[in-house]
Amino acid sequence: MLFRFLQTLARFCRFLLISVLGFRFSPLLLLGYVKLQDENKHNRESALASGTDAKQPEAAENVTSSSIDFAVNSVVKVFTVYSMPSVLQPWRNWPQQESGGSGFVISGKKILTNAHVVADHIFLQVRKHGSPTKYKAQVRAIGHECDLAILEIDNEEFWEDMIPLELGEIPSLDESVAVFGYPTGGDSVSITKGYVSRVEYTRYAHGGTTLLAIQTDAAINPGNSGGPAIIGNKMAGVAFQKDPSADNIGYIIPTPVIKHFLTGFEENGQYGGFCTLDISYQLMENSQLRNHFKMGPEMTGILINEINPLSDAYKRLRKDDIILAIDDVPIGNDAKVAFRNKERINFNHFVSMKKLDETVLLKVLRDGKEHEFHIMVKPVPPLVPGHQYDKLPSYYIFAGFVFVPLTQPYIDSTLICNCAIKFMPEKAGEQLVIISQVLADDINAGYTDFKNLKVIKVNGVQVENLKHLTELVETCWTEDLRLDLENEKVVVLNYANAKEATSLILELHRIPSANEYDYQWQS
Structure with a gap:
């Protein structure tokens, strides 16, 4: 009973929309900050910043009234309608909901914001400062690892009088910074000021990666996400998250990370990722x-x-x-x-x-x-993906067995052991395929407790990924289909009867298709 209660609580927490930084922030993700502080102690230092030999300017010199007037003509409010996929029922989405965030104009008639502001979106609108009009927007590029996205608006009226912000340098320790955005508590643009506390390698909660970040005591509240951090007349970074375990600790994506994201988009027409030695x-x-x-x-x-x-x-x-x-x-x-x-x-x-x-x-x-x-060096996809946004999860159903590739969102939703996230793949396209649940039927009687178990072999052939498992099942030529699972468990099904039962099970549960693949991830 306790385990089922914890499972239910985890599912509720995963999909409950928590307004932290103006986006869907899972409580499990929030708790991850505390855990990651222990995991990455060797990556953290008390006072990392990126100063120069020149004397630091006084706070009043960094953020002036003229720089504020300049910046507000670049900041926009982002309105998002989104629908998150169900991790445990991957053939369906949760009902659509609404959220908001911030963004700002950069060169080339583009808007920069956070990836988490527009993740799983189905409709986007943008409103500029001082205007009642909302303009339809489209996502041109998105990088979930670096939590950045580029929006485009195909309406020349929107771009009238809009001033693009220039990218500045990494600020010095104790340098003053102003954060612009549309936090909760009002509908007009808000400005908060603070100082740079440190610059260090930091865990990005949305994508689960670790990249350079600026820590500040400037208030970063729900809705600030995607807004610019300004020093002088230039943008020093993008507000994106806060530490829920401490007071007055917010984080800003610095310009080196932003430039890397933008350069990849400009050179290749799409987000290229961040390299690693792996x-x-x-x-x-x-x-x-x-x-x-x-x-x-x-x-x-x-x-x-x-x-x-x-x-x-x-x-x-x-x-x-x-x-x-x-x-x-x-x-x-x-x-x-x-x-x-x-x-x-x-x-x-x-x-x-x-x-x-x-x-x-x-x-x-x-x-x-x-x-x-x-x-x-190149980006190397992990064996267990850390996130799954903007697409339905992959799955395959046969004889009531629901097969899915193991992902971090699935681990979070089911509270199963996350030790597999540390494993490395042995070949390209490899996935850990598990049975997520068994939709009860006569054909699978006695097997309904076989949940969260890795599928090792199908008819004696080692399973490489979900697509490979599907091919092995669909091309079975023997009378019986045998599945070898972890913990030495075995499933044997009469193939002809199981094939017939699959259609009835799908109809009973109103599942439109027996499979869905993320082909891009497989490549």
Whole structure:
């Protein structure tokens, strides 16, 4: 009973629309901040910022009345009608709901906002400051990992008197910043001021990735998401999330991340993602560990534990290699590198700012000898996707068994063990396919408790992904269909009877189709 109650609570929490930062923010996602603080302690430092040698200007000089007047003519309010897919019943969507956020105009007649403001949208409108008119908008590009989206409006009237904001630089520590947007509590544009607390590698809640972010004490409230953070007459970043476990801690997406997103769109016509080495590693802060791997007294670095077989690093690096430097920048035993002045940041920031198929130069210690390797970097999809937006989840139904690929949203909704998210794929397109539920029928009597179990084989053939499982089932030529599951469980079905029962089960449950695939993810 307790487990069922927790399951129900998790489902309710997942789809309850919580107005945090003006978007659908799952309570489980909010709690994730607290968990991630423990998971990523080695990625965090108390005072990381990106200053220069020049003296910092006073707060009053950074945000003036003229800069405020300039910025308000760029800020817009975004109205979103959206419908989220059901994770546990992937053939249907939840009823449509409404939310709001902020955005602002950039060059090229584009509007920049947060991805979470427009995720799962079915209708978008935008209203500019001082106007009662709402204009229909379309999403031109979206990057859920970096929580950014580009909107376009095909109406010349909208663009009259709109001033595009220019991208500035990363602000210095303690530099004043003004955040513009449309938070709850009113309908007109709001401006809040604060100071930059730190600049560091931070978990992005919406996409589940870790990228550079600015921390500020400027109030970032529900509805501020997508609004610009202004220093002088330039945009220093995009407001996007807050830390629910602390007071007066909000986060801004900095311009290097924004430029990377925009450059990918301009060069390729679509969002290209953020590159990674795709390795797991541990810190080398223990002197006994360093001595064991023959590190000299002046050497620092990180120890490779595992390498994704789909990455270029897999061809050149090995388990137990020590990465000493990246692009001639030494890596500390805490996995951090010199950022600017005396500031330090996680080395992965250098990798994430690379373009697709660019290379990084790694200095590696292997068996006491130093080597150098040029590693090509690219975005590598994880075995268990961390998010699933703007599309129906993939599924396949046969004889009442509902097969789905394992995803982080599914794990969150069912409270099953999330240990699988740390696994790495062995081949391209690989998925962990599980039985999510069994729609009861005579054909599956005795199997209805076989839920949340991985499907390992179909008629003796190893399952690669959901599409492969579907092909194996649909092309079965034997009298019986056998499924081998985890925990040594076995399902045997008379194939002809199961095939006939499938149509009746679909009709009974008003399910329009036996399958739905995310072909783009499979490619």
